[in-house]
Amino acid sequence: MTSNEDIICVDKTPFDDVPESQRRKTVRKWTRKQFQGKTVENKNTRREIVITGSGIDHTIYKARNPYTIYSMPVLPDMIERAEFIRSEPQAEGKQPELDLVAVERYEAKIRIRGKLYTAELVVKVKKGGNREIGSVGMSGQYYHHDLREK
Numbered sequence: 001m002t003s004n005e006d007i008i009c010v011d012k013t014p015f016d017d018v019p020e021s022q023r024r025k026t027v028r029k030w031t032r033k034q035f036q037g038k039t040v041e042n043k044n045t046r047r048e049i050v051i052t053g054s055g056i057d058h059t060i061y062k063a064r065n066p067y068t069i070y071s072m073p074v075l076p077d078m079i080e081r082a083e084f085i086r087s088e089p090q091a092e093g094k095q096p097e098l099d100l101v102a103v104e105r106y107e108a109k110i111r112i113r114g115k116l117y118t119a120e121l122v123v124k125v126k127k128g129g130n131r132e133i134g135s136v137g138m139s140g141q142y143y144h145h146d147l148r149e150k
Contacts, residue, residue, distance in 0.1 A: 048140065075145075078121060078145065118149075121144075123140040
C-alpha cells in the first residue's frame with residue numbers, strides 16, 4: 001500500500017488558464033525553460049538522470065493520457081522519487097543506438113486534481129556519463145513518461 005508521503009500531488013499548474021488549443025505549446029516552452037539540462041538523482045538507484053529537451057517534447061506530444069501534461073511541473077520530483085521497476089536491453093528491430101546500454105523503467109505515484117495515477121517513466125542509460133558504475137561511465141537520460149490510472 002502506498003503512503004500519502006509517497007504520492008506527488010498536483011493541484012494547480014502555471015498553465016491551467018491557458019486555452020486548450022495553446023496548452024501543449026505553452027507547457028513545452030515552460031518545461032524546457034524550467035528543467036531542460038537539469039540533472040536529478042533518483043533516490044532508489046542513485047542514478048543521475050538528465051532531463052533532455054527531446055524527452056520533454058516526446059512526453060508532451062506523444063502522451064496517451066491527456067493529464068500527463070499536468071504532471072510536467074513535478075517532473076524532477078517524479079524522477080527523484082520514482083521506484084525502479086526493471087532494466088531492459090535495447091529493443092530488437094529498432095535502429096540501434098551505439099551508446100545505449102539499457103532502458104530503465106520507473107514508476108511514481110501522482111495525484112492530479114484528486115485523481116490517483118501511476119507515472120511510468122522511461123530512462124535511457126548511455127555510455128560515457130558522469131557516474132562510474134563498474135568500469136564504464138554511465139548516465140541516464142529522461143526519455144518520456146505517461147500516466148496510467150490507478
